[in-house]
Amino acid sequence: MTFWIIATAIAILSAAPLALALLRARGIVADSASAAEIEMKVYRDQLKEVDRDAARGVISEEDAKRARVEVSRRLLEADKARETKAKTTTAAPIWAAGALGTVLVVSGLWLYYDLGQPKREDLPLSYRLKMAEEIRANRPSQAEIEQTRPSSPPIQEPDERLMTLVGQLRTALETRPDDLQGHILLARNEAVIGNYDRAYAAQQEVIRIKGPGATADDYADLADMMILAAGGYVSPEAEEALSKALSRDPQNGTAIYYSGMMFAQNGRPDMTFKLWRPLLNSSAADDPWVPPVRAQIEAVAQAAGVRYTLPPAPAADGLRGPTQEDIDATAEMTPEERQDMIRGMVDGLSARLANEGGSPEEWGRLISSLAMLGDTERARAIWNEAQVIFGPSPEALAVVRQGAERAGLVE
Template sequence: MFWIICAATTIIVGLAIMAPLLRRGQAAAEPAAAFDLRVYRDQLREVERDLERGVIAPEDAERLRTEIGRKVLDADRRMAQAATGGAGGRGLLAVALLAMLFAGAAALYLREGQPGRDDLPIARRIALAEAAYDSRPSQAEAEAEAPRPQAPEVPADYASLIQQLREAVAKNPDDPQGLALLATNEMRLGNMAAAREAQQRLIDLRGDDATAGELVRLSALMIEAAGGVITPDAEGVLARALRKDPAHPQARYLLGMLQLQNDRPDRAFPVWRRLLEEGPEDAPWIAPIRAAITDLAWLAGQPDYVPPAPLPGPDAQAMAAAEDMSPEDRQQMIAGMVSQLEARLAQQGGTPEEWARLISSLVVIGNADHAREIWTEAQTRFAAQPEALDIVRQAATQAGLTQ
């Protein structure tokens, strides 16, 4: 069916392209020569009429007949040339060009496309995604197949210190600070498996007291050691982190990545969309999300989604100037920026992320009472938008304005 549709479309497009070329060729072949020929014949008849009326002499009539006759022969010759090389030649050229274009398109599709692949309804695609999800390799299998990164050049003194750290941790394996330090330095050296092992020992040591951040770090190290694959083992650690802190941004970013790896953009999009809307713009996960969110929205069936614009912040000069300020002046500058944000929201409105930022900033500068007033106003403004209100409510909760 696919090839029948392609062939029909090709024929229709080819005829649509060729038709004006053929019409133009026919229109251009006739007027110049045919019109001249009619004019010359009229001139011959006019010469005969003038001769009969005695307007011109016989010798003048003979001279005019000869001159007009040469023009008639020339017009006949031009008409013959147009008939053999005009429309037909252009039509053949058009056909040849179209054939080359279609042949090139077919060759490109056969090389880059998948002509033998069956149609995949959404239910079938979901089933294949589930099958891929269930057939993921274990952590050990993924690490065994992962490419080995090239080890960086390490100064001798640093290598000596790392070796001393390894020996110290081996002598005191229950030292959480030593394990955390070893995991960090093994990661810097590119020894992801060793870093993962040290972090795993730290998690085992802490047990139920392990923080969400420590669990997320272990999951990230497992992913790195597995060559970027989120294995069932890494997913289990990630799930533990999200149970401890459902709002942990890095854990949610990795959760979206897990859905992408298993061909479920419909599940990844809402996770990454929320992270992008929450910010902050300088968070390390924002740049890759912003680069992919438009395509991800299209794949998730939401082609009309428009990502939020980056939230404005102080420029580099303002930040540099703030470093040289006294604490009082710096506080005054921050208060001025908060006032500008509040004035703009009052006059022009804004996104829920900007309202959340205003509430958080007011609490930071010690104006919690006014922050409560803004929170009350935001509840009215976003009452009909539950998702937007949740963003502002989260900021109010973190600021201690809600119970």
């Protein structure tokens, strides 16, 4: 009822200015006619005054005649103007203003009744939160959604050799159900070829074998595989895995990202924004959840009623050194193998700078690394290229020049 009162009041307020305009136009016409009558009465009084002055001898007969002619001319012009305005200006009747207002109000209410949803209930915040909880509690299970929705595409197109190896691994694990490394390997490779349902089944075995030692990443990986198997849908089973991941590590980025996605799918964009905003602020540029969060967070903020401007994307840290695993791997290498590993890393840096560009520090490091590997000519060519690219910026060029100095290309 409150809505209809407000809607009717708005319709009346919208029609009122038009009705007032019609009434004002009628008043203007009446005022114009009244002004013309007053002007003509003044001219008639002036004629009488001229006659009295002539009779008393105040003015000569010749002056009286000229005055009568001038006043009579003005009187005729005023009368003619009054008649012309009366013919060309027609005031709208009073009932027209009322009819216009009634038509506008009635037509507006009819349009809303025909095109709107007059019987829909009000949705206060408490009611919407209750609806979101009901949707979340009654949403389809993992098995139900897998029957109705295709899974996500595979990470890479599987080749025949990989398919054969995965099949052999499945067979081998049938007789070794407690082989932890085997199930870890199976889960990863099933996911690679797009068999996400088999992948999360293998990951469940990993968690079973580890028991209390299962980590947050183990549960986050399980949820990830379930969500991919459901085509991006976060099922109750996947939510349970996410909860276990966050109970072990509240800062697990994968679990936070998917938890936010779960809330967005169930009508709680406010919760999604509360999870994604700090996650985005604390993440590195190359974290896997950063691109999807950046692509969706502004729309999520708008749905949550929050004014939010996406900050500039952070630059990827291209100067990170080798991991501890890389260092450990080189301990057992021959000098030739170690040289090949270094050359591979240098070639990777060179390809990235050629395709995507990079910082002056990266260019300087590439030049000095090539010289260290004995590829002086290639180092010189890249130094020449860097001078063209960074020439407009003396500060950046000075950084690259340090790498060229280490390479012995400049003094």
